[in-house]
Amino acid sequence: MKTGAQLLIDSLQAIGIEVLFGIPGGVVIPIFDVLYDADLKSVLMRHEQAAAHAADGYARASGKLGCCLATSGPGATNLVTGIATANFDSVPILAITGQVRRDLIGNDAFQEADITGITRGITKHNYLVRNAEDIPRIIREAAYVATTGRQGPVLVDIPVDVSTSQVEDVVPGEVKIPGYQPTIEGNQRQIERAAEAINAAERPVFYVGGGAIASNAAAEVKAFAEAAHLPVTTTLMGLGAFPEDHPQALRMLGMHGTPVANYAVMSSDLLIALGARFDDRITGKITEFAEHAKIIHIDIDPASIGKSVPVDLPVVGDAKQVLNELTPLVEYRERKEWFDQIAHWAENHKLSYQKNDKVKPQYVIEQLREVTNGDAIICTEVGQNQMWAAQWYGFKRPRQFISSGGLGTMGYGFPAAIGAQLACPDATVVDIAGDGSIQMNIQELATVARDNIPVKIAIMNNGFLGMVRQWQEHFYNRRYSHSSLNGNPDFARLAEAYGVLGITVDQPDQVRDALEKAMETDGPVVLDFHVDPNENVFPIVPPGERIDRMIDLA
Amino acid sequence: MKKHVISALVSNQVGVLSHVSGLFAARGYNIDSMNVGETEDPGISRMTIVLRGDDQIIEQVVKHLRKLINVLQVKDLSAAPYVERDLMLIKVATPPGRRGEVIDLVEIFRGKVVDISTRDMVIELSGPEAKIEAFISVCRPYGIKDVVRSGPIAAPRGAKDE
Ligand SMILES: Cc1ncc(C[n+]2csc(CCOP(=O)(O)OP(=O)(O)O)c2C)c(N)n1
Ligand SMILES: [Mg+2]
Numbered sequence: 001m002k003t004g005a006q007l008l009i010d011s012l013q014a015i016g017i018e019v020l021f022g023i024p025g026g027v028v029i030p031i032f033d034v035l036y037d038a039d040l041k042s043v044l045m046r047h048e049q050a051a052a053h054a055a056d057g058y059a060r061a062s063g064k065l066g067c068c069l070a071t072s073g074p075g076a077t078n079l080v081t082g083i084a085t086a087n088f089d090s091v092p093i094l095a096i097t098g099q100v101r102r103d104l105i106g107n108d109a110f111q112e113a114d115i116t117g118i119t120r121g122i123t124k125h126n127y128l129v130r131n132a133e134d135i136p137r138i139i140r141e142a143a144y145v146a147t148t149g150r151q152g153p154v155l156v157d158i159p160v161d162v163s164t165s166q167v168e169d170v171v172p173g174e175v176k177i178p179g180y181q182p183t184i185e186g187n188q189r190q191i192e193r194a195a196e197a198i199n200a201a202e203r204p205v206f207y208v209g210g211g212a213i214a215s216n217a218a219a220e221v222k223a224f225a226e227a228a229h230l231p232v233t234t235t236l237m238g239l240g241a242f243p244e245d246h247p248q249a250l251r252m253l254g255m256h257g258t259p260v261a262n263y264a265v266m267s268s269d270l271l272i273a274l275g276a277r278f279d280d281r282i283t284g285k286i287t288e289f290a291e292h293a294k295i296i297h298i299d300i301d302p303a304s305i306g307k308s309v310p311v312d313l314p315v316v317g318d319a320k321q322v323l324n325e326l327t328p329l330v331e332y333r334e335r336k337e338w339f340d341q342i343a344h345w346a347e348n349h350k351l352s353y354q355k356n357d358k359v360k361p362q363y364v365i366e367q368l369r370e371v372t373n374g375d376a377i378i379c380t381e382v383g384q385n386q387m388w389a390a391q392w393y394g395f396k397r398p399r400q401f402i403s404s405g406g407l408g409t410m411g412y413g414f415p416a417a418i419g420a421q422l423a424c425p426d427a428t429v430v431d432i433a434g435d436g437s438i439q440m441n442i443q444e445l446a447t448v449a450r451d452n453i454p455v456k457i458a459i460m461n462n463g464f465l466g467m468v469r470q471w472q473e474h475f476y477n478r479r480y481s482h483s484s485l486n487g488n489p490d491f492a493r494l495a496e497a498y499g500v501l502g503i504t505v506d507q508p509d510q511v512r513d514a515l516e517k518a519m520e521t522d523g524p525v526v527l528d529f530h531v532d533p534n535e536n537v538f539p540i541v542p543p544g545e546r547i548d549r550m551i552d553l554a
Numbered sequence: 555m556k557k558h559v560i561s562a563l564v565s566n567q568v569g570v571l572s573h574v575s576g577l578f579a580a581r582g583y584n585i586d587s588m589n590v591g592e593t594e595d596p597g598i599s600r601m602t603i604v605l606r607g608d609d610q611i612i613e614q615v616v617k618h619l620r621k622l623i624n625v626l627q628v629k630d631l632s633a634a635p636y637v638e639r640d641l642m643l644i645k646v647a648t649p650p651g652r653r654g655e656v657i658d659l660v661e662i663f664r665g666k667v668v669d670i671s672t673r674d675m676v677i678e679l680s681g682p683e684a685k686i687e688a689f690i691s692v693c694r695p696y697g698i699k700d701v702v703r704s705g706p707i708a709a710p711r712g713a714k715d716e
Contacts, residue, residue: 116569117572120569120572120573120576121576121577121580124623125623128568128569145623177623178565178626179564179565179622179623179624179625179626180623301621302617302620303614303617303618303620303621306610306613306614307614
């Protein structure tokens with residue numbers, strides 16, 4: 001005989017969960033009781049939102065399923081932002097919540113929340129467990145659903161009396177879910193048509209999104225792009241799917257993309273989209289996006305195809321598999337005129353910033369790249385810090401850039417860095433933060449201090465909700481309503497209060513030393529860079545404008 | 555906007571209805587009606603959903619429904635010939651001396667009187683939407699006290715012999 005809680009932990013181990021992030025509470029004490037002496041690492045976080053983000057960072061860094069655990073009611077609702085973040089960016093996490101006793105469900109019991117109802121729209125699927133015997137099957141199904149097809153979060157809600165009830169040990173059978181059969185293999189005829197279109201194109205652009213990373217297809221992306229000789233642009237989520245120092249790389253497109261990427265897309269005659277979803281931050285004015293281009297869209301999620309733009313050639317399937325079939329069918333074509341034009345744009349419209357006597361955030365990130373040899377795992381918060389990180393670090397490999405793209409969740413980066421560090425203990429993990437965002441999960445300094453998790457936090461401290469300030473400057477007549485962060489703490493001293501090394505930098509010539517010192521430090525470090533408060537992210541495409549109409553005042 | 559009838563098989567589990575209706579709410583699709591009933595397999599229910607929209611919207615609806623894990627099969631019946639039936643219970647006032655007229659109408663429409671009192675009667679009528687609506691309008695002069703409709707259920711027509 002086993003308790004439901006024991007079955008749960010056994011099942012988590014059976015599906016390969018190695019670490020989980022959580023906070024205990026009334027209805028999950030039986031589960032934490034099993035964890036007390038189980039051979040499963042668990043990290044005590046200081047807020048459930050951070051637990052969900054840590055599971056998500058773990059999943060993005062490793063490609064494996066992340067797992068978090070929270071109590072009912074407020075514990076469960078605190079997970080919500082983290083689950084929504086993972087859902088938007090198609091990250092596989094398993095969120096386990098406690099629930100009140102079965103006979104109390106629906107009675108407004110203490111700490112009851114209808115979490116399966118609340119998360120219906122932000123999970124790929126969710127379950128309320130009614131019998132302990134079902135736990136092994138449900139956990140297996142949940143893991144299968146989360147990690148296959150278009151990946152995403154799955155929540156399993158377990159009433160406390162299910163966790164404590166004694167049942168026979170059960171071995172789950174094969175996963176059989178009749179309503180769930182993701183299409184993996186692309187249609188052969190469609191793939192042939194795509195190859196014909198690619199071979200005929202004069203001005204093709206390969207537009208790669210996060211789906212390429214989710215499908216572990218970076219090697220295939222490179223092989224295909226080289227075989228067909230295509231310029232490659234990636235979305236924010238696709239950063240690292242194609243090395244940014246590759247001669248065919250246009251780097252990131254969209255609102256804060258490189259001019260060359262945006263010009264190339266807008267002038268293309270064929271756009272090959274892979275695991276990308278034509279988000280409004282990418283397309284700008286949708287009716288004029290790539291208006292001369294025929295569009296091939298390869299995606300595992302049929303509902304993604306044709307959602308925002310009409311697609312000429314849809315291919316439903318897994319990125320890696322489709323590329324493996326497509327690559328042998330494409331021909332290398334020089335396309336000299338096209339590549340000359342691209343080189344011309346690249347040469348004349350480089351990303352740049354003006355130096356002055358202040359610390360420039362772009363400079364900090366350039367220096368960070370040098371000090372870490374371009375190898376660090378970079379997590380970000382949201383806002384200008386995120387865009388500077390995306391523009392200035394230079395990503396070489398997939399799973400190196402970890403950021404909340406779809407939901408844009410401030411407070412994501414630091415806990416995600418904790419998860420990434422646990423997934424990759426030997427890697428240097430840096431959270432490029434904003435002074436606003438970091439305060440949304442700063443309590444996790446206690447977690448990294450206690451467990452000596454050596455993440456480095458580099459705050460681009462501009463004293464503002466900088467991205468909001470920038471929009472107010474450009475689009476709201478410089479009416480800086482509620483965007484100043486007057487009242488910020490001294491972050492270095494705050495770090496010290498938690499027992500974490502804190503370093504303040506307010507001169508450009510201190511940047512390098514501070515970064516080196518941080519990287520040499522064995523434990524966590526907070527670097528508080530007092531950056532130029534007036535610095536903006538350029539180029540910027542005004543919302544709703546064509547993406548080749550960028551403002552660049554740098 | 556064209557009317558579409560979507561027929562979905564769903565596994566008969568708690569929460570499936572909220573998953574489906576939640577999808578419509580979250581994506582801002584307006585539905586005319588939704589009908590749920592068991593199939594010959596008690597583990598599986600059939601949902602018939604009627605909504606209006608252009609083809610692109612309907613295609614998205616179908617794709618999103620297919621993504622739901624508890625949804626086993628989705629068809630847009632309006633893409634091919636289909637039969638549709640709506641069931642109505644209507645309570646019509648029968649002013650003194652005019653009960654016979656109402657009964658005549660029930661006969662013309664092949665309905666059935668299922669309850670009768672001195673002042674009104676309840677009539678059962680089934681058929682395609684247009685017929686139901688026609689009946690409602692011919693009853694209107696007598697006074698309609700209540701209308702209860704199931705919303706359409708629908709099935710594809712059988713294959714035609716060539
Ligand atoms: C949870 C949350 N609340 C609000 C926002 C809206 N928002 C987007 S960027 C931004 C400013 C972020 O400020 P900071 O972290 O200091 O970054 P900066 O832009 O200054 O680099 C805000 C408030 C958001 N993205 N997430
Ligand atoms: Mg800021």
